[in-house]
Amino acid sequence: MKTDVVVIGAGAVGCAIARELSKYELDITVVEKNEDIGGDASKSNSAIIHTGYDASPGSLESELVVAANPMYDKIVRDLDVHFEPVGAILPAITDEQLEQLPAIKDKAMRNRVYDVEYLTREDVLRMEPEINPEVRAALYIPRESIIDPFVLVQAYAENAYANGVHFLLSTKVTDIRTGDGCVQSVITTGGEIETKWVINAAALYCDEIAGMVGKRCYDVVPRRGQFYILDKNTSCKVKHIVLPIPTKTTKGRLMCPTVHGNMLIGPTAEDLDDKSATETTADGLESIRIDVEKLVPRVNWRDAITQYSGLRPNRVPEGLHVDTYEDLNGYINLSGVRSTGLTLSVAMGKYVAQLMISLGMNAPFKKNFVEKRKGITRFADLSVEQQASLIEKQPLYGNIVCRCETVTEQEILDAIHRPLGARSVDAVKRRVRAGTGRCQAGFCTPKVIEILARELKMPASEIMKNEKGSYYVVGDMR
Amino acid sequence: MQKITCDVLVIGAGPAGLAASIAAKQEGAEKVLIVERDESIGGILQQCIHPGFGLSYFEEELTGPEYYARFADKALELGVEVLLNTMVLDIGDTGVVCMSSKDGLSIIEAGSVVLAMGCRERTRFQLTIPGSRPSGVFTAGTAQRLMNRENAMVGRRVVILGSGDIGMIMARRITLEGAEVIAVVELNDYLAGLTRNKVQCLDDFEIPLLMKHTVTDIKGKKRVESVTVCEVDAENIPIPETAVEYPCDTLLLSVGLIPENELTHKAEIEISPITNGPVVNQYMQTSREDVFACGNVVHVNDLVDNVSLESERAGQCAAKYALGRLKKAEDVIQVQPGRNVRYICPQEIVNSGDGGEINLYFRVTSPEEKVRILVKTGDKVIVQKRALRVNPGEMEHIRFDAKEITSPDLTVEVMKEAI
Numbered sequence: 001m002k003t004d005v006v007v008i009g010a011g012a013v014g015c016a017i018a019r020e021l022s023k024y025e026l027d028i029t030v031v032e033k034n035e036d037i038g039g040d041a042s043k044s045n046s047a048i049i050h051t052g053y054d055a056s057p058g059s060l061e062s063e064l065v066v067a068a069n070p071m072y073d074k075i076v077r078d079l080d081v082h083f084e085p086v087g088a089i090l091p092a093i094t095d096e097q098l099e100q101l102p103a104i105k106d107k108a109m110r111n112r113v114y115d116v117e118y119l120t121r122e123d124v125l126r127m128e129p130e131i132n133p134e135v136r137a138a139l140y141i142p143r144e145s146i147i148d149p150f151v152l153v154q155a156y157a158e159n160a161y162a163n164g165v166h167f168l169l170s171t172k173v174t175d176i177r178t179g180d181g182c183v184q185s186v187i188t189t190g191g192e193i194e195t196k197w198v199i200n201a202a203a204l205y206c207d208e209i210a211g212m213v214g215k216r217c218y219d220v221v222p223r224r225g226q227f228y229i230l231d232k233n234t235s236c237k238v239k240h241i242v243l244p245i246p247t248k249t250t251k252g253r254l255m256c257p258t259v260h261g262n263m264l265i266g267p268t269a270e271d272l273d274d275k276s277a278t279e280t281t282a283d284g285l286e287s288i289r290i291d292v293e294k295l296v297p298r299v300n301w302r303d304a305i306t307q308y309s310g311l312r313p314n315r316v317p318e319g320l321h322v323d324t325y326e327d328l329n330g331y332i333n334l335s336g337v338r339s340t341g342l343t344l345s346v347a348m349g350k351y352v353a354q355l356m357i358s359l360g361m362n363a364p365f366k367k368n369f370v371e372k373r374k375g376i377t378r379f380a381d382l383s384v385e386q387q388a389s390l391i392e393k394q395p396l397y398g399n400i401v402c403r404c405e406t407v408t409e410q411e412i413l414d415a416i417h418r419p420l421g422a423r424s425v426d427a428v429k430r431r432v433r434a435g436t437g438r439c440q441a442g443f444c445t446p447k448v449i450e451i452l453a454r455e456l457k458m459p460a461s462e463i464m465k466n467e468k469g470s471y472y473v474v475g476d477m478r
Numbered sequence: 479m480q481k482i483t484c485d486v487l488v489i490g491a492g493p494a495g496l497a498a499s500i501a502a503k504q505e506g507a508e509k510v511l512i513v514e515r516d517e518s519i520g521g522i523l524q525q526c527i528h529p530g531f532g533l534s535y536f537e538e539e540l541t542g543p544e545y546y547a548r549f550a551d552k553a554l555e556l557g558v559e560v561l562l563n564t565m566v567l568d569i570g571d572t573g574v575v576c577m578s579s580k581d582g583l584s585i586i587e588a589g590s591v592v593l594a595m596g597c598r599e600r601t602r603f604q605l606t607i608p609g610s611r612p613s614g615v616f617t618a619g620t621a622q623r624l625m626n627r628e629n630a631m632v633g634r635r636v637v638i639l640g641s642g643d644i645g646m647i648m649a650r651r652i653t654l655e656g657a658e659v660i661a662v663v664e665l666n667d668y669l670a671g672l673t674r675n676k677v678q679c680l681d682d683f684e685i686p687l688l689m690k691h692t693v694t695d696i697k698g699k700k701r702v703e704s705v706t707v708c709e710v711d712a713e714n715i716p717i718p719e720t721a722v723e724y725p726c727d728t729l730l731l732s733v734g735l736i737p738e739n740e741l742t743h744k745a746e747i748e749i750s751p752i753t754n755g756p757v758v759n760q761y762m763q764t765s766r767e768d769v770f771a772c773g774n775v776v777h778v779n780d781l782v783d784n785v786s787l788e789s790e791r792a793g794q795c796a797a798k799y800a801l802g803r804l805k806k807a808e809d810v811i812q813v814q815p816g817r818n819v820r821y822i823c824p825q826e827i828v829n830s831g832d833g834g835e836i837n838l839y840f841r842v843t844s845p846e847e848k849v850r851i852l853v854k855t856g857d858k859v860i861v862q863k864r865a866l867r868v869n870p871g872e873m874e875h876i877r878f879d880a881k882e883i884t885s886p887d888l889t890v891e892v893m894k895e896a897i
Binding site for chain 2: 233276278279280281282284285301302304305306307308384385387388391392395396397398399400403404406409438439440442443445446449450460461464465466467468469470471472473474475476477478
């Protein structure tokens, strides 16, 4: 195989880079070890589009996050992604916290996030009645926003695909061949790919990839974040992203709505050695409960419908880096993309493209670049009249498969049959939300397995939850 | 959008909906319509292929499919109409909105509505069981559906958390299919399900039952590889030193059922925080006077036979309401749970002054032996009965005539028998 650019990793950053580069006359191949696009950290995070108010002023991370935030107005319209600029509130509950507010505001200004405002106690309680009534004052950061992180990455990838990008899934990079001071090829479990450029967007594994070209000058130490999701009907809800005031040791746990109306609470921050340690722990979950009750005392934990955890690809030594090397043409190494990775993905695409141009990439703009991507029609979001006419056109919209989230059979077929479509139960879930409701897939799992088996022409025993080996049924009973 | 009218609309064609529809017909409702989201009637009984149903209602032992078939035959014979593959989206003020592949969206104008949507299972996440999130963690009912309706075997080495009835029945089912059930693990010191299921499903197959134990960790990246089981202390807190890791490929959960009340919620009908189902009176009437409810959507029952009886009352009263023959609920008394009573259903009694049999179903808070169950109006005992043993896993009931009620204070209590 031969290509111009290999992007390693189909998470938010890898897919955003691939999409941006697909605006040029380049042959691009994304290589992903998982069975689905969507990455690791990109699919298990707090689903927030940040402003960069608390970044380290003057850093590359600050530059990219601050630049990225205003780009979402357009990107979510072009790519049809659910996004809501709900705003964030940082309440000061104690005197000590009250004293910290000016410094936080000052840092926001230095990051050029100028629209941060003080809120009085009355303002806070009016805007967010569930906040601890002992609140003294708060900061309001209007452009902190929430997004559907699964769909954002799918949208980047699908749009990149529509513009000719190849995706190799379930394909692991095992080596990178170099010679004459240039990258030559990428060796994968699916064969060798000759290429001029290699972009390492492997996040958690970016240190190992860098090691393949002798550029491992840092380590990735996964920092786990555990989260709770609460039922849409929970008795205590917030409308904004409620952020704690950070302490010296931790940024703390937040509570916010998701674009689907659930409550999201977390995360923890635990440094680990194991890059696959995505389990939740009793201690971690308890620490979330204790912390968040200080912000929002009435949180109803009995309404928890799930818990999950994700690993931030934390870099040691710290900091976001995009490195190129004089002795290795065509190799671009990204490292230290952490909790702001989802936010800065869109800006990172542009940054990397510009970097390549400065390094001599001179492919012309594509004349027929497809700018827009249409998402899967979500039946539950439509008016009764729209629903009626949709079923008339396509009767499978009349079959509800996931009753908690009102997901129809046609939406599941769309998830399976669109480009880069779902091949597993989790992949269906991340595209159309089947199984994300309060019964946590109890009722719809058998049906989704049946639909996947039918559409992919496979026996039910070969339908996986996600990766190979995560089977549901061991075979027919008789 | 098509418009349908009927006298009584029943949501759900499980045992509750079927019994309600028959009773509504027998009460004189002309058009009784059941809306069912599944492709066939029978509800969860379709996957309950084991015997044990009908012992009190029919005085013979039937399987789940045999049990519902008797009701289904009767309903069809009486002319009850059924819309299959049809999902109710909303119970609005102007009608019930439902949809299906075949007919698209429809609005049903009904004289009265009976909620009979049943219940759903609690999940590992509602219990906050930590660990990884591999495949192989099933609620017992999902595994039962896969095995009994989809012919799909769920695993080879199984741990079951919770001594609920479905869990114990699945322990036997899995054993009969040649797989190994390592243990059934129960947090409390009493059984969650029926004693007869422990005897017939666990003891007879020598399946270990670990009381005062729970699952504290799930391991496995792709498929379950092991679960950790701990003993718990008097406060049900796991004791770390007692942890034992059991290699297995499957964890089944039988840790409680929750009435399925999405529609009830949307319709802004009052829901009891204890049962998680609508608050009802003896007519099985909810806080919205044209909406009735019965079966597991109201409170989770142990025996379908009780569901059938309760649903007949709901269907009958819904028909009376639709025909303008049900008295308006004016003088309403709250039934108060007294000593060792967790909840009572119905929660309210309409004291019309005309009398009529009241059948109160209730659960105790904790197990007790040699007790007396009392219903009191003010300080006066209306009715009492003795019980050798009461258990939260087994529903109790007590009957009396409404005309005995002389005070707005109506209490049910369980007292220790004086020795």
